[in-house]
Amino acid sequence: MGKIIAVVNQKGGVGKTTTTVNLTSAVGAAGKKCLLVDLDPQGNATSGVGIDKRQSALSVYELLIGKGEPEAALKTTPFRNVDVLPSSIQLAGAEIEMVELSRRESRLKAVLAALRERYDYVFIDCPPSLGLLTLNALCAADTLLVPIQCEYYALEGLSQLMATVRQVKRLYNPQLELEGVLLTMFDGRLNLTQQVVAEVKRFFPRKVFATPIPRSVRLSEAPSFGKPINYYDKHSKGALAYDKLAQELINGR
Numbered sequence: 001m002g003k004i005i006a007v008v009n010q011k012g013g014v015g016k017t018t019t020t021v022n023l024t025s026a027v028g029a030a031g032k033k034c035l036l037v038d039l040d041p042q043g044n045a046t047s048g049v050g051i052d053k054r055q056s057a058l059s060v061y062e063l064l065i066g067k068g069e070p071e072a073a074l075k076t077t078p079f080r081n082v083d084v085l086p087s088s089i090q091l092a093g094a095e096i097e098m099v100e101l102s103r104r105e106s107r108l109k110a111v112l113a114a115l116r117e118r119y120d121y122v123f124i125d126c127p128p129s130l131g132l133l134t135l136n137a138l139c140a141a142d143t144l145l146v147p148i149q150c151e152y153y154a155l156e157g158l159s160q161l162m163a164t165v166r167q168v169k170r171l172y173n174p175q176l177e178l179e180g181v182l183l184t185m186f187d188g189r190l191n192l193t194q195q196v197v198a199e200v201k202r203f204f205p206r207k208v209f210a211t212p213i214p215r216s217v218r219l220s221e222a223p224s225f226g227k228p229i230n231y232y233d234k235h236s237k238g239a240l241a242y243d244k245l246a247q248e249l250i251n252g253r
Contacts, residue, residue, distance in 0.1 A: 001116055001117055002033075002035070002115075002116040002117070002118070002119035002122045003121050003122070003142050003143070004112060004121075004122040004124065004140055004141045004142050005121065005122070005123050005124070005142065005143050005144070005145050005179055006126055006134075006137040006138055006141035006143075006144045006145070007019055007020045007023075007124060007125055007126060007144075007146075007147065008126045008134060008145070008161065009126075009128070009147055009148065009157075009158075010128055010129055010160070011128060011153075011156070011157055013128075013149065014147045014184060015149065015182075015184035015185060015213060016125065016126065016128070016147050017040065017044045017045050017125050018048075018213075018219060018223075019145070019147045020036060020045050020123050020124075020125035021036065021045050021048040021049060021223070021228050022219070022228050022229045022230065022238070022242040023123065023145075023242055023245060023246060023249070024036045024049075024082055024121070024123045024228070025079050025082055025228030025229075025230055025231065025242075026242040026243050026246035027081075027120075027121055027123075027249065027250065028079060028080050028081030028082040029079075029080050029081070029230055029243075029246075030243075030246050030247065032081060032120035032121055033081045033118065033119045034081055034082050034083070034119060034120065034121045034122070034123065035074075035082075035083050035084070035085065035115060035116075035119045035121070035122045036049065036082060036084045036085070036123050036125065037060065037084075037108075037112070037122060037124040037125065038060060038086055038087035038125050039091070039124055039126050039134075039137055040087055040091070040125050040127040040128075040133075041089055041090075041091035041092040041094075041127060042087070042127075043086070043088065043089070044125075044223065045084075045087070045125040046086040046087045047223065047226060048222075048223045048226065048227075048228070049077045049079060049082060049226065049228065050077060050078060050079075050226035050227065051075050051084055051086055053086050053087055053089075056073070056075065056086045056088065058072050058073035059073060059086050059088035059090070059091070060073070060085050060086065060087055060091060060108075060111075061087075061090040061091045063085070063107075063111045064091075064098060064107045064108060064111065064136070065094065065097055065101065065107075066101070066107075069114075070085070070111050070112075070115050074115070079228060082228075083119075085111075085115075091127075091133065094132075094133065095131050095132040095133060098132055099132070104132065104136075105132070105135050105139050105172055106136070106139050106140075106172070108124075108136035108137060108139070108140045109140035111140075112140050124140070124141065130160065130161065134164075135164075138164070138165065138173065138176060139172045139173050140173075141173070141176060142175060142176070142177070143176070143177050143178065144165065144176065144179060145179045145180055145181075145182060146158070146161070146180075146181045147181075147182045147184045147213075148182065148183060148184065148196075148200055149184050149185050150183055150185050150186050150192075150196045150197065151192070151196065152192065152196075154199070155199060155200065155203055158203065165178070178204070178207055179249075181200060181209065182208075182209050182211075182212075182213065182245070183196075183197060183200065183209070183213065184213045185213070185214075185215050186212035187215055188212075197212075209248055211244040211248055213238065213241050213242070214237050214238065214241055216229075216236060216237055216238035218232065218233045218236040218237075218239075219238035222238075229242060230242065230243065
């Protein structure tokens, strides 16, 4: 049965989608069957693996409101061991529509129950908010992975995120655990980076991944070509970092 990992941080611009796309691809390249679930209305994870979201008759949106079968929405990608449940712009209104649905917090869990047997890992790219879509991801997930940008406001809002996680554990998903905290946009030459790392490790003892993700122009370029970094430039420092992170994840750190 596949392990479901939600990639969550309500702050935007912390490398959430970059991490979801590239970690999924790296784990797939390491021989594990992976599903990427794009739960962000912007759909950047979908286009990041070369899928045109406008061409998808079925998306996560239809599945959440009970229209269509999960198998019919699956998209295969050109990348080894990576399938996608694509996003659509209609997801932006899904939170309003889902309010009136029964078990609205568990809609994604029901969708993934039909698919997780096929995969070793399921990665969910969450929107930059703590709304109903993210709540669905946390209710469906076994663990959450939190990317944190190595900048001054790194821990801002994280207490709110962890309070939400505690509430989800208490009310809906008692098995939910923290997979780990990932340091992104890392530049070890900066004093500020070292200060942020120390603060994050104090806030999350023994839960910070040993592999940080460096700042990289190649990582920024790859999405415009619809490719994960290990297919766009496999020798770049970003690709090597995500390969190391994938091994850390697979090996259980």
